[in-house]
Amino acid sequence: MSLAKPILLVGAGALGSSILKGFRVQGHVTPSDVMILDLKPGEEAQAYAADGAKLNPLPEIWHSAKTIILAVKPQGWHAVAQILNGNIDKAAVIVSVMAGVTTTQLKQAFAGHPTARVMPTTGVATGKGVASLYADTVAGMDAARGLFAPMAQTVELADEDQINSATAVSGSGPAYVYAFVRALEKAGRANGLSYSHARDLARGTLISAARLLDETGEDPEALIKKVASPGGTTEAALNILCKPGEGLDELILASVDAAHKRSRELG
Numbered sequence: 001m002s003l004a005k006p007i008l009l010v011g012a013g014a015l016g017s018s019i020l021k022g023f024r025v026q027g028h029v030t031p032s033d034v035m036i037l038d039l040k041p042g043e044e045a046q047a048y049a050a051d052g053a054k055l056n057p058l059p060e061i062w063h064s065a066k067t068i069i070l071a072v073k074p075q076g077w078h079a080v081a082q083i084l085n086g087n088i089d090k091a092a093v094i095v096s097v098m099a100g101v102t103t104t105q106l107k108q109a110f111a112g113h114p115t116a117r118v119m120p121t122t123g124v125a126t127g128k129g130v131a132s133l134y135a136d137t138v139a140g141m142d143a144a145r146g147l148f149a150p151m152a153q154t155v156e157l158a159d160e161d162q163i164n165s166a167t168a169v170s171g172s173g174p175a176y177v178y179a180f181v182r183a184l185e186k187a188g189r190a191n192g193l194s195y196s197h198a199r200d201l202a203r204g205t206l207i208s209a210a211r212l213l214d215e216t217g218e219d220p221e222a223l224i225k226k227v228a229s230p231g232g233t234t235e236a237a238l239n240i241l242c243k244p245g246e247g248l249d250e251l252i253l254a255s256v257d258a259a260h261k262r263s264r265e266l267g
């Protein structure tokens with residue numbers, strides 16, 4: 001796995017900052033390997049600059065970048081491509097984490113550059129995220145792996161269209177889980193718990209359940225059976241939560257379908 005450095009990160013917002021944190025946690029990219037372009041650099045970008053990264057360097061410095069990560073909103077990326085073009089090395093690999101923007105569009109904007117698409121989760125900040133990778137060249141896939149494999153469980157997609165599905169399930173997925181925790185907290189308060197007890201119980205339950213899923217490797221179905229005693233409290237809840245035809249399965253399917261559709265539109 002080879003990763004050509006230095007790296008130019010364009011956009012250090014929610015995801016760009018998570019990537020920077022992941023580099024720091026795993027150590028596969030050091031601040032001195034990094035240049036950052038961001039209009040209003042946040043805490044993480046500034047911490048990187050204090051540790052030796054080049055923050056908003058002049059365009060003549062961009063030529064040294066061997067790998068360029070595009071982490072701006074899909075709506076703003078054309079302006080970024082215009083600014084970069086003419087100022088970057090022809091061999092630099094373009095790694096886009098943007099939802100919806102296709103390889104064909106990237107190749108039109110960055111003619112001659114190897115490209116890759118990655119759909120990470122913000123969990124890369126902990127060094128244990130998830131990332132789906134797609135590239136149509138060896139150089140592109142090498143760069144994507146080199147950046148993300150140290151800080152994410154990676155899935156390599158053979159079909160670019162599946163990036164839209166990966167975005168809908170995994171890229172957006174952490175927000176679904178947080179929405180569930182928020183709902184559980186609210187329901188705890190509505191059922192008589194104090195704010196802090198509802199918060200601790202809902203969050204702790206998610207974290208301990210996720211640990212069991214991870215550590216046992218068991219299917220959700222088997223783990224559900226271990227919690228739900230026949231005729232007990234869990235069954236009473238699941239009869240509502242997973243009501244056939246109008247329960248969680250249908251709600252999640254409709255939600256993921258909506259995200260998938262939006263991912264296609266963003267290109």
Ligand SMILES: NC(=O)C1=CN([C@@H]2O[C@H](COP(=O)(O)OP(=O)(O)OC[C@H]3O[C@@H](n4cnc5c(N)ncnc54)[C@H](OP(=O)(O)O)[C@@H]3O)[C@@H](O)[C@H]2O)C=CC1
Binds near residue numbers: 121
């Ligand atoms: N957030 C997530 O969980 C995930 C996001 N993504 C993708 O990552 C990309 C970024 O998303 P996210 O981090 O959430 O968005 P943010 O808005 O938080 O971050 C984008 C950053 O880019 C900066 N920016 C905008 N224009 C420029 C420019 N011309 N030059 C330099 N920096 C610029 C923005 O600055 P300013 O705020 O000043 O405009 C902002 O700091 C999107 O394309 C999204 O699809 C993919 C997977 C997960």
Ligand SMILES: O=C(O)[C@@H]1CCC=N1
Binds near residue numbers: 171172
């Ligand atoms: O919401 C979005 O569009 C981005 C892509 C996946 C997660 N956040």
